[in-house]
Amino acid sequence: MAESSRKFPEIQGGGSLMIAWQIKGKNVLVVGGGEVAAGRILHVLNADANVTVVCPASGLNPEVSHRVSRGQVKHVDRLFEPSDLDTADMVLVAVDDPAASTVIWKLCKERRIPANIADVPPECDFYFGSVHRDGPLQIMVSTNGKGPRLAALIRRYIAKTLPKNAGNAIEAIGELRQRLRKIAPAPEESPQRMAWMTKVSNTFEWDQMCELTDEDMNNILTFYSDNKVPSLDELKAMRRDSGQPKSELFDGSFGFSVGA
Amino acid sequence: MAESSRKFPEIQGGGSLMIAWQIKGKNVLVVGGGEVAAGRILHVLNADANVTVVCPASGLNPEVSHRVSRGQVKHVDRLFEPSDLDTADMVLVAVDDPAASTVIWKLCKERRIPANIADVPPECDFYFGSVHRDGPLQIMVSTNGKGPRLAALIRRYIAKTLPKNAGNAIEAIGELRQRLRKIAPAPEESPQRMAWMTKVSNTFEWDQMCELTDEDMNNILTFYSDNKVPSLDELKAMRRDSGQPKSELFDGSFGFSVGA
Structure with a gap:
């Protein structure tokens, strides 16, 4: 038993379950329109979600306003109402109102909607990390809440050390x-x-x-x-031009006719 | 407008939403007990979940058997039954039976339970990636399903280039x-x-x-x-022993008395 157990990886508790959530075409409700909301919105747009931002127009920061005016997100110009959850597949809350946040969190849990209340770890089904993106490659760095700034530094370090392309x-x-x-x-x-x-x-x-x-x-x-x-x-x-430096990489186009 | 838009990050669609899911103390149901299930089980145990494996005993691979015998996971020695979902907060299916998998997926969706059916991307709320772990640091590499082997290679490359500790x-x-x-x-x-x-x-x-x-x-x-x-x-x-090589790192203990 002791012999065989050595073959298997030891459990290292205290981590998170790192996953790549699929929200293409799903409805994500963002409550709040400040700087934190802007970051969340970019994350979910990069994953092809339909995003609705609920926030009085006066509370939109320039980046969120920009995305609203470009039609990248739908904007509902008022405070949150429970009926906003009716079509939501995921809810991200980023408002400076702990009491209101807690109410939304509880409603989400009643309806089993995955939710993240910014800066309130106990009211989060999931945390965000710092993400490096290069086409189909995504690398997330998480410090499990212990050092968000460090996560960003480590992400930049990784981006620098990865080979180009x-x-x-x-x-x-x-x-x-x-x-x-x-x-x-x-x-x-x-x-x-x-x-x-x-x-x-x-x-x-x-x-x-x-x-x-x-x-x-x-x-x-x-x-x-x-x-x-x-x-x-x-x-x-x-390579047809072997001997010469080659710089043209595969360009990702899928129209090439094989066997021609 | 064109001027101001240049300040904001461009959207890069086609990605996933990379998140660190919190399942400490939550119930994760794993259907199947083969090699893929063993990998999933390790992931969720590292995130402190309560794990139940539903699988006939004959289908358990050595690693899963090991975890059952150690009491690291609960084992239900039979095929899946819908009532297994009653207490599940997350469901991971890894069986070689696409029809049965689809039935479980649909039941999970009716009950709004996040689920992953291995090897069936359309039947997944989320994908797994390749994860590097160092204490509180977790780094997930995802290729968005385009190259799982490459994800593991990139993860090893990152692990090698990160500073020690x-x-x-x-x-x-x-x-x-x-x-x-x-x-x-x-x-x-x-x-x-x-x-x-x-x-x-x-x-x-x-x-x-x-x-x-x-x-x-x-x-x-x-x-x-x-x-x-x-x-x-x-x-x-x-440092008290400055001048001498210092190898002892902070050991992570929290018992140090500050201000003493």
């Missing part, structure tokens, strides 16, 4: 998988496709993947039928 | 705030305390904070009454 590596691998499915579409070939994609992942260091170009990906695919994967050096030698 | 920096700053409150407890002094803590954060690079010792923190506090913050070099010179 880290997002490109993810786009490239996703694109490679799509192109592979086009040239080898048979469902019964799925295990081979998966095994080969794993081989691709194991062949390149992930920061090498940041350098893969559109041309490279088509060259890699020519090795699939032999169940081989070329090295980065082999790929570089295959 | 990154978690210590957070503990240290949290501990400093607590000790400050003890030596300057007056509520009306809150603005001064906050301003001084900001000054501390601005004085040190965050990776310097990883090096702060217990002794350093008490030395820093002696500068509070003058609203000053010493540099790291000044602090090092103040």
Whole structure:
């Protein structure tokens, strides 16, 4: 028992459950229109939510006003009313009124709506962190409430140390998988496709993947039928303009015709 | 308008809402007991949830069995039944049965219980990412479903490039705030305390904070009454054993008697 238990990861309590919430097309109600609300609004717009801000117009800060005037968020020009919750899938409260906040929190809990009351940890189903974004790559730093400023510093440190075009590596691998499915579409070939994609992942260091170009990906695919994967050096030698510095990265467009 | 809009961050759609969910003491139902379930269970145990695993005993993998036998999770030795949801605050499904999974997903949505059906993105309120943990510091890497293997590689890259004892920096700053409150407890002094803590954060690079010792923190506090913050070099010179290499970091204990 003691022997076998050593194989399994030890539990490290005291953390949060770090998750990537899906709110595309869902309704997020933001109560308040100040600086904190503006930050929350950006987070949820980046996740493609439909956002409604409830706040008297006089309380909107310039950033929130800007988003209202651009039609990026819907604005309800008054204080919160309980019926605002009728269509809400998530509620974010950022007002300087603890009593009003608590009332909204309780209503949300009655209706089982996930909610975050800014600066009131016991009235939060979830906390926010500091987020680095690079295309499909998102990295959240959380200090579990112990140092929000530090979270931002650590996030900037990570952003600085990540290779350039880290997002490109993810786009490239996703694109490679799509192109592979086009040239080898048979469902019964799925295990081979998966095994080969794993081989691709194991062949390149992930920061090498940041350098893969559109041309490279088509060259890699020519090795699939032999169940081989070329090295980065082999790929570089295959580039039509090899010998010259290559700067054009895969541009993320999906219109390339494979097998043409 | 065009002028002012340039000040505000552009929206970058297509992301997730990255959040740190609070499930301490909440009930998480895990349906299934295989390898994927084992990973989910570790995530939620690290966030101090009460975990119930519903799965016939024959379907438990060694890690899940280990956690059951240690009493880390409750085990219900049968297939899922709808009444299992009665006390669930969150549901994680990891079974190789898409039809059964969909039934559970729909029941969760009727009851507004946040749920994740492994490998079925449309049946997920949230996705998991790859998480680095160092004490109070948690860093989640998400590729928004485009490259789970890459997420793990990027997470390892970040873990390698972070300064040692990154978690210590957070503990240290949290501990400093607590000790400050003890030596300057007056509520009306809150603005001064906050301003001084900001000054501390601005004085040190965050990776310097990883090096702060217990002794350093008490030395820093002696500068509070003058609203000053010493540099790291000044602090090092103040160490009783300065001149000798210092390896003992702040150990995270909170029993130190301030002002004694």
